[in-house]
Amino acid sequence: MLPLPPVLDRLDRNLDHSVERLFGLLRIKSISTDPAYASECRRAAEWLVADLTSIGFDASVRDTPGHPMVVAHHDGPTPDAPHVLFYGHYDVQPVDPLELWESDPFDPALKDIGAGRKIITGRGSSDDKGQLMLFVEACRAYKEVHGKLPCKVSILFEGEEESGSASLKPFLEANAAELKADFAMVCDTSMWDRETPALCIGLRGLVGEEITVHAADRDLHSGEFGGAAANPIRILAKVLADMHDETGRVTIPGFYEGVEETPSQILKSWEALGETAESFLGEVGLSIPSGEKGRSVLELTWARPTCEFNGITGGYTGKGFKTVIASQASAKVSCRLVHKQDPQKIREALRAFVRERIPADCSVEFDEHGGSPAIQLSYDAPFLTKAKTALSDEWGKPAVMIAMGGSIPIVGDFQNYLGMESLLAGFALVDDRIHSPNEKYDLSSFHKGQRSWARILDALTR
Amino acid sequence: MLPLPPVLDRLDRNLDHSVERLFGLLRIKSISTDPAYASECRRAAEWLVADLTSIGFDASVRDTPGHPMVVAHHDGPTPDAPHVLFYGHYDVQPVDPLELWESDPFDPALKDIGAGRKIITGRGSSDDKGQLMLFVEACRAYKEVHGKLPCKVSILFEGEEESGSASLKPFLEANAAELKADFAMVCDTSMWDRETPALCIGLRGLVGEEITVHAADRDLHSGEFGGAAANPIRILAKVLADMHDETGRVTIPGFYEGVEETPSQILKSWEALGETAESFLGEVGLSIPSGEKGRSVLELTWARPTCEFNGITGGYTGKGFKTVIASQASAKVSCRLVHKQDPQKIREALRAFVRERIPADCSVEFDEHGGSPAIQLSYDAPFLTKAKTALSDEWGKPAVMIAMGGSIPIVGDFQNYLGMESLLAGFALVDDRIHSPNEKYDLSSFHKGQRSWARILDALTR
Numbered sequence: 001m002l003p004l005p006p007v008l009d010r011l012d013r014n015l016d017h018s019v020e021r022l023f024g025l026l027r028i029k030s031i032s033t034d035p036a037y038a039s040e041c042r043r044a045a046e047w048l049v050a051d052l053t054s055i056g057f058d059a060s061v062r063d064t065p066g067h068p069m070v071v072a073h074h075d076g077p078t079p080d081a082p083h084v085l086f087y088g089h090y091d092v093q094p095v096d097p098l099e100l101w102e103s104d105p106f107d108p109a110l111k112d113i114g115a116g117r118k119i120i121t122g123r124g125s126s127d128d129k130g131q132l133m134l135f136v137e138a139c140r141a142y143k144e145v146h147g148k149l150p151c152k153v154s155i156l157f158e159g160e161e162e163s164g165s166a167s168l169k170p171f172l173e174a175n176a177a178e179l180k181a182d183f184a185m186v187c188d189t190s191m192w193d194r195e196t197p198a199l200c201i202g203l204r205g206l207v208g209e210e211i212t213v214h215a216a217d218r219d220l221h222s223g224e225f226g227g228a229a230a231n232p233i234r235i236l237a238k239v240l241a242d243m244h245d246e247t248g249r250v251t252i253p254g255f256y257e258g259v260e261e262t263p264s265q266i267l268k269s270w271e272a273l274g275e276t277a278e279s280f281l282g283e284v285g286l287s288i289p290s291g292e293k294g295r296s297v298l299e300l301t302w303a304r305p306t307c308e309f310n311g312i313t314g315g316y317t318g319k320g321f322k323t324v325i326a327s328q329a330s331a332k333v334s335c336r337l338v339h340k341q342d343p344q345k346i347r348e349a350l351r352a353f354v355r356e357r358i359p360a361d362c363s364v365e366f367d368e369h370g371g372s373p374a375i376q377l378s379y380d381a382p383f384l385t386k387a388k389t390a391l392s393d394e395w396g397k398p399a400v401m402i403a404m405g406g407s408i409p410i411v412g413d414f415q416n417y418l419g420m421e422s423l424l425a426g427f428a429l430v431d432d433r434i435h436s437p438n439e440k441y442d443l444s445s446f447h448k449g450q451r452s453w454a455r456i457l458d459a460l461t462r
Numbered sequence: 463m464l465p466l467p468p469v470l471d472r473l474d475r476n477l478d479h480s481v482e483r484l485f486g487l488l489r490i491k492s493i494s495t496d497p498a499y500a501s502e503c504r505r506a507a508e509w510l511v512a513d514l515t516s517i518g519f520d521a522s523v524r525d526t527p528g529h530p531m532v533v534a535h536h537d538g539p540t541p542d543a544p545h546v547l548f549y550g551h552y553d554v555q556p557v558d559p560l561e562l563w564e565s566d567p568f569d570p571a572l573k574d575i576g577a578g579r580k581i582i583t584g585r586g587s588s589d590d591k592g593q594l595m596l597f598v599e600a601c602r603a604y605k606e607v608h609g610k611l612p613c614k615v616s617i618l619f620e621g622e623e624e625s626g627s628a629s630l631k632p633f634l635e636a637n638a639a640e641l642k643a644d645f646a647m648v649c650d651t652s653m654w655d656r657e658t659p660a661l662c663i664g665l666r667g668l669v670g671e672e673i674t675v676h677a678a679d680r681d682l683h684s685g686e687f688g689g690a691a692a693n694p695i696r697i698l699a700k701v702l703a704d705m706h707d708e709t710g711r712v713t714i715p716g717f718y719e720g721v722e723e724t725p726s727q728i729l730k731s732w733e734a735l736g737e738t739a740e741s742f743l744g745e746v747g748l749s750i751p752s753g754e755k756g757r758s759v760l761e762l763t764w765a766r767p768t769c770e771f772n773g774i775t776g777g778y779t780g781k782g783f784k785t786v787i788a789s790q791a792s793a794k795v796s797c798r799l800v801h802k803q804d805p806q807k808i809r810e811a812l813r814a815f816v817r818e819r820i821p822a823d824c825s826v827e828f829d830e831h832g833g834s835p836a837i838q839l840s841y842d843a844p845f846l847t848k849a850k851t852a853l854s855d856e857w858g859k860p861a862v863m864i865a866m867g868g869s870i871p872i873v874g875d876f877q878n879y880l881g882m883e884s885l886l887a888g889f890a891l892v893d894d895r896i897h898s899p900n901e902k903y904d905l906s907s908f909h910k911g912q913r914s915w916a917r918i919l920d921a922l923t924r
Contacts, residue, residue, distance in 0.1 A: 033781065033782035033783070034780070093784065094778070094780065094784060096780070100680075163783070164783065208783045215748065217746055218562075218747075218898045219559075219897065220746060220898065221896055222768075222772060223666060223763075223866070223869055224866075224892070225763065226798050226867060227752070227766055227767075227768040227867070228752060228759045229743060229746060230748055230752045233774050234706065234752070234770075236699075240699035240700075241700040241702070241703030277690075280690060281690060281691060284678040284682060284691060285680075285823075286677065287822075287823040288692065288823045290821070291690055292689075301686065301688065301689050301690050304689055306688040308696075309695035309776075309777065310684055310785055310787070310788075311777035311779045312699070312774055312776045312777060312791065313774065313775050313779040314773065314774045314775075315772050315774060315794065316772055317775040318556065319496060320626070321670045321672070321796070322495065323670070323796055323868075323869075323897065324773070326772075326773070334684055334785055336685060359750055361748045362748075369783035404685070405685045405688060405689070406683060406685025430686070433680060435682075435784065436681040436682065436683070438680075
């Protein structure tokens with residue numbers, strides 16, 4: 001057994017240095033969705049390999065057809081110590097609209113926002129560079145204090161999480177023997193609130209699809225052809241408008257196949273968390289749930305499927321006005337899936353629904369953008385109980401079992417390819433503005449998150 | 463009387479030079495809708511003033527709060543000669559999407575496209591630089607042959623026709639005495655087909671409006687908030703989809719107020735032109751009329767109002783995918799008006815229709831982009847009869863009386879501010895791709911159009 005208190009003490013004393021290290025990683029513009037930033041993605045991977053190597057990991061950049069993986073291994077103190085695989089991703093979301101950022105998204109800073117609260121600003125500060133560095137810092141402290149880690153630790157950092165993870169499955173398959181551990185630890189999740197740590201037991205799946213409606217073979221003058229020629233924006237608007245009924249329910253036939261009603265005792269435990277439509281949506285300037293009527297916002301975002309429109313474009317979108325009828329219009333649509341919904345069936349149902357609504361003289365084209373089923377973890381895994389105790393010890397409040405609205409496809413992939421369950425613990429906050437301008441990570445998340453992972457590693461050995 | 467044949471002969475012999483001059487004007491990137499091209503607009507105005515001055519006009523660039531006007535005057539042969547005001551516009555539409563152009567839109571060229579047909583390529587070659595230069599060339603020939611013009615001629619060239627003509631009305635009001643003539647000649651119209659000249663007696667009006675729906679105060683992660691937070695693209699799609707019923711009729715309350723049924727003899731004369739949905743829409747790869755069922759494409763585009771969506775944008779529209787719920791989405795909408803529809807009432811009805819469909823926790827913002835009523839000219843004006851004869855003489859086929867789907871707001875402004883009717887004659891063809899990539903103007907339009915204006919000037923003196 002490696003005593004925990006000096007490790008926690010080391011993390012406290014080294015906080016400033018750990019922030020500086022995180023800044024180094026945040027300065028790298030590793031936007032995976034835009035090919036222009038490919039070399040920056042590689043640079044982030046190399047940065048991580050260098051850092052992990054410096055604390056004794058056997059770490060390497062592993063090429064893929066897309067952005068590279070980082071894989072690292074470190075022995076445990078004894079051959080029979082638990083073996084965990086820690087997963088995070090070093091890629092980040094695009095930063096547009098850039099003009100809404102209060103400071104350069106790739107020039108991180110520490111800001112005092114009053115009330116004793118400090119934040120780390122920058123793209124990736126929360127999602128996911130800040131979160132993954134927590135674990136690296138916990139390992140560093142163990143190594144500096146004890147010269148060893150309490151468990152055998154493998155690490156997998158991905159560079160395509162924000163762009164569909166095309167290389168991930170082949171990589172897991174090809175390297176299954178190397179990556180298989182007792183279970184995985186995935187750090188992409190959030191606290192319940194600033195005081196309450198959380199473990200996530202449910203994750204929505206995702207089907208992403210781009211729909212492009214083609215009408216005339218060129219852009220037309222709306223005076224000359226308006227009233228006669230098909231308008232692809234009008235067709236697309238009708239298709240999208242038809243996808244929900246007036247109660248907020250998705251109208252695509254077969255969409256709700258595999259969706260289960262959440263047990264009432266679970267719904268009650270979520271009610272007890274005290275979240276209301278006003279509190280949940282008030283954070284972002286809204287107040288009225290847009291989903292199926294009669295369900296709480298937690299149920300809507302944790303246990304109900306959605307069909308959301310993530311982008312739309314067609315015709316003239318510049319300054320001023322252009323009296324044009326466009327030749328095409330397109331929308332990016334994503335469905336969040338729950339329980340046993342089948343991504344492939346949902347994609348086919350969506351496409352059939354769209355095709356039915358395209359006039360005979362027009363056409364539609366689909367581009368697939370990723371798909372993964374939902375995840376429902378078991379409540380009673382031993383590693384979950386141990387981690388719950390560790391988190392409750394650190395935060396002085398019992399950790400809560402929650403679900404999450406976002407997809408973390410890796411959790412399903414670990415199940416499918418490596419036969420591993422995952423522990424999902426993270427320290428992000430709802431106001432971190434991940435995927436939005438002015439992303440941040442609380443300094444307290446960064447500090448107590450490091451301590452939390454140190455405690456979890458310790459708890460797993462007991 | 464100034465003999466006509468030597469003028470026509472001069473135009474024939476000088477065709478090559480007139481093409482070169484047009485190229486000079488086409489090379490100027492006078493895109494009025496984009497402020498970045500303001501200096502190019504001024505350069506086009508200066509180019510025209512220099513050219514008009516060179517053939518004896520008293521011409522000047524006249525500043526406005528927007529792009530400048532060109533005003534020029536030339537005496538008639540006698541004080542009692544007719545006085546006409548010729549109107550055109552030197553500004554052009556934006557050129558995006560640039561990648562669809564087969565050659566640089568601002569590097570005009572003469573191309574042989576086979577079957578004895580040559581075309582002039584480039585942005586503005588048809589709309590409206592090519593069309594306005596016809597008249598300048600006709601005047602040049604008169605001056606070179608006879609040293610004088612057959613009528614008193616004033617010229618007004620505008621630089622904001624493609625961007626809402628904000629400066630036009632104040633300019634007409636302020637310079638009414640200088641610009642008032644017996645009638646106006648407006649050159650922004652088309653031939654019926656390549657053999658048949660046309661005079662236009664009806665023009666649709668226009669109401670342009672930009673609708674921006676605001677939801678959350680920032681972009682949101684669609685996993686975290688999807689199913690709970692209002693999605694502005696979904697709201698906007700529903701608003702737009704609601705604007706037409708299944709028969710293609712516009713559903714905005716009060717929209718059809720002031721719309722008259724076209725007299726059956728007029729509809730019959732249009733039927734006699736032999737245009738079908740297949741022939742009209744087949745040109746652009748379509749076949750099914752999108753407007754009100756049971757009406758011909760000519761009635762739909764000439765005598766029925768529309769509500770068209772010219773542009774839409776919201777959320778992530780770049781490459782790849784971003785699982786975001788946008789904070790806002792917007793659409794550019796334009797209504798084509800006919801008969802006695804009131805632009806201001808239509809705008810208000812449109813706004814009320816949209817507002818009713820915005821959830822209580824969201825908001826909507828409107829930006830006005832121009833408005834003008836429809837024009838219905840009298841069939842029996844003497845200048846119309848004379849021009850009809852002149853055109854029939856040039857083309858060897860009777861000129862037809864048609865309507866037009868596009869707006870030419872100047873015609874209403876001439877009525878309102880200068881008390882003048884307008885003669886609408888132009889030589890564009892339906893396949894000129896105005897407002898689209900690869901705009902062109904037939905060399906035969908350019909040649910016989912010059913001769914046509916020379917004949918019209920001559921006919922007016924008889």
